[in-house]
Amino acid sequence: MPSPTPTTPSYRHELSRRPGGRWRVDAVKQVSYEVLVRRDLLAVEDPYLARALRDCVTGSGTPSDRRLLIVDRTVETLYGQAIDAYFAAHGFAAAKLVLDAHEQVKDWNSVEAVLAAMDDFGVDRRREPVIAIGGGVLCDVVGFAASIYRRGTPYVRIPTTLIGLIDAGVGVKTGVNHRSGKNRIGTYAQPLLSLLDTSFLGTLPARHLSNGLAEILKVALVKSDALFTSLERAARCGTRSLFDDPFHADLAEYITYESIHLMLEELQPNLWEAVLERCVDYGHTFSPTVEMHSVAELLHGEAVAVDMALTTGLSVGRGLMSEEEGVRVLRAMRGLGLNPWNDALGNHDLLCRALEDTVRHRDGLQRLPLTRGIGGHVFVNDVTPAEIAAGVAFVAAHAPAADELQEAAV
Template identity: 55%
Template sequence: MRSGTVFTQGLRQGLGDDPFWTVEAVRQVRYHVVSSNGLFEPGNSALLTGCPDAPMSAGDRRLIVIDQNVDALYGGKVRAYFTANGIDATVIPLRADESVKQWDAVSQVVDAMNDFGIDRRREPVLAVGGGVLTDIVGFAASLYRRGTPYIRIPTTLIGLVDAGVGVKTGVNYERGKNRLGTYAPATATFLDRSFLRSLSLRHISNGLAEILKMALIRSEDLFALLESRGVAVRADRLQGTTEELAGAADAIIAESIHLMLEELQPNLWESALERCVDYGHTFSPTLEMHALPELLHGEAVVIDMALTTALATLRGFVTENQADRVFHVMRRLGLPVWNEVLEDPTLLQEALRDTVRHRDGQQRLPLPIGIGRHRFVNDVTPAELSDATRLLRDRAPADPSLVPEQVGA
């Protein structure tokens, strides 16, 4: 019998001699996160040999689904890389943004996989794009023949530090954020910061929101680094154009990914519903879908964090000075602290009710304790939400020290 499998046979009490069986099995999960800048440079072999579970060599085939915007910027380089290494690559550009993150996009990827005639054992699909693209491809791959391997190559900061390192896939359904989805780890995720140089500062800020999330609930040191170096690193698009900026960018990305994986690894299938990485994701799914296309994902998350920081301040978990530091860093990173959707108290209450349904009947709402720690609460009331909204609105006016090319850039 294989290790990790339990198989028993017995007689069901009260049902005479009718037999029954119980099957228990454990499936090992292993995936790799590989950092390699200049992934598609001709001499870079990371994609060929960097993942021991999905090597590539001359004569192999690969289906590559690429965000159409990324294709316009890097498509020629991507195709040239595979040609130079003797890989027969079929490249499928796909529109991938939150407004089209629906079943139709999944169907397009499934059609491409079917037309390609993919060998599900040894021809992993490559997903090249932001978090929306990798979510769509991952979901399609998890469904095709009940599970086809795939590889993620995120091209946005939010993809590098958040969407690219977990195991969840999903697409939206009606107004439900990621309402359809699976747990399907990619065989590997390749992280290449050089893609970030072509992003707008708004999309850099979008990713910094998820990094700030990990700082506020897990690491005061990471918060201090964002506080002191975040503006410069943002302006540099995490490219490390000087030795000091390279060191700061390396530290920010590595620490945020390490903290994220440290939280995810023991609870990949979310059997434990108290997850500190849900910070910023209590109200934001409803706010984001309600405000589409105005808010990016990270912007909705940071508004959620601003609101819950205000809530934690009212409860005495966070001092006013700490809250001021948090709001200041949010603004300095080019992130919104306020949006008019917060003016609708029924929307916030609806968001909390939806989260309670998602968390098995309890709020399990992570709140910051100071900076870098957290606790879970289950007793947030509509009156508290109204008070927190008023407190946040009082602190929401634009910060004159906000860096140029801010939220709308």
């Protein structure tokens, strides 16, 4: 049989006889970005930040020194002058949008504000990465806006909270809340670069340090007994002093770096979440619904802690963890400034609805990570409402009160 000639492609023959046709497109997208740690990034005499911001640009046109900065309003109050001085001193023509950034305004309106600023600035498609400076909310909002502006504009993250440094600032997820859905709309879009500077933690309120420690505790519980033991030591230091007191500097550094390392170890091979069994989803089964239900009351990490307390109860109930280990986890939480109990745990319907929503998120199965001992995990698909009630009863019975722990520490 003669093969089709170049001028007469075979599909034309087919189409003329019967509508139809078939093409298959296969492509692989290479993703590569760096996470760099450097203290005092905004020290004017240090060219590190300026160099990093210039070196990460991928465009092939003439280099541009124009940059649009999107800055969290609290960060602007604390560091605005230092930011302006740094960018001016290093020859950037910087414009700035200062944005309110916290969970209650993590929504489409904030994304629109960033899109409008990008448009007004006339951001170049490749050569002028937008720079996000702020907490996890700010980083998620800016990443989302950048990822949809011109179907993808480069951006850089400079996280300024503990959650930002160890979690929101290092992966590829962006997004905002939509209706009652936590991070319901968003994209997977890597930054060109993440620049981590722990000196920003100096101004972070203790409650927000605890909030970040919750995500570190999550990683420890499913991946590292050694990290958990260090967190127990940190719990005895007091949250503020862990990060402020030079005496604890080695411990604070180990906890922060190890957490980033373990997190990236999980994220890199499954960046687009093709595999939905993710141990870093530990503490994120019930918490998205609980957090949105109590959004004025609970911070992200606090909701994750409540979820981890409940799932610790589930592990104990299944014999995956001894009762003694379960109590140890709840005490560590308290010591890190996190309350294992929240009244949402008394709302059985809410917890069952939360699990149903997570099943939709995880393609029809619970794929619920549970701790196996401390530092290991398994995935289960058969948690029942009765088991959830028993898990709640475990937390109610064993969650130490804050004053009880203070007494123990004296």
